[in-house]
Amino acid sequence: MELLFNHAGDFGQGVLVTLGLVVYGFLGSIILGTILAALKTSPIRVARAVSSCYILVFRNIPLPVQMVLFVFGLPQLDIQFSLYSSAAIALVLYTAPFVAETIRSGLNTVDRGELEASMALGFAPMTSMRLLVLPQALATVVRPLGNVYITMVKNTSVAALVGVAELTFLTDKLAVDEASPFLIFAGSAICYLVLGLAVGRLGAALDRKVAFSR
Numbered sequence: 001m002e003l004l005f006n007h008a009g010d011f012g013q014g015v016l017v018t019l020g021l022v023v024y025g026f027l028g029s030i031i032l033g034t035i036l037a038a039l040k041t042s043p044i045r046v047a048r049a050v051s052s053c054y055i056l057v058f059r060n061i062p063l064p065v066q067m068v069l070f071v072f073g074l075p076q077l078d079i080q081f082s083l084y085s086s087a088a089i090a091l092v093l094y095t096a097p098f099v100a101e102t103i104r105s106g107l108n109t110v111d112r113g114e115l116e117a118s119m120a121l122g123f124a125p126m127t128s129m130r131l132l133v134l135p136q137a138l139a140t141v142v143r144p145l146g147n148v149y150i151t152m153v154k155n156t157s158v159a160a161l162v163g164v165a166e167l168t169f170l171t172d173k174l175a176v177d178e179a180s181p182f183l184i185f186a187g188s189a190i191c192y193l194v195l196g197l198a199v200g201r202l203g204a205a206l207d208r209k210v211a212f213s214r
Helices: 002-006 008-040 045-060 063-077 083-107 112-120 125-140 142-162 167-178 181-213
Strands: none
Touching (some): 008 045, 008 142, 008 167, 063 142, 083 125, 083 142, 142 167, 167 181
């Protein structure tokens, strides 16, 4: 245990980088996922086709493959991002389809008559979706979304593949330096466990709050 305490600062640094990826991944994927879900339930055929195509492609290509292609492929097109930014964007692009499908399941629980009634009262379709339908849909899928984001916390470890100094990357480096992989990775596992539990607790608390408000 002394070894873990001696490297508490290194673990803390890795956790902070991982938390940054989680925050960017959450914000980006909830925005993109909501847009994709709205497009997939749109009456416009082209919008549904674009959303379905995106979800089909990005949900079925493994994150490590997407991450490597994004980080090392875009420079071939003279598009440059930092490693950290590239990892965050790849995480968003990969997580958004899962968020979209979860939100879409929530949209299907909202009576279509409510949308039609609001439009009959003179509200634009997008206004009705934003103010009436989406809040109700999101309130029904808080816990499933929490599960998606718990998975995303674990998926941040893929950023180690492209050299981002997050928790897994630093853990691997420490394990080599200290020649004690079992103990070092056990410490990393505890950190991921705490992060996952924190996200789960947050989701459960939010679910209780919206359930009460409903």
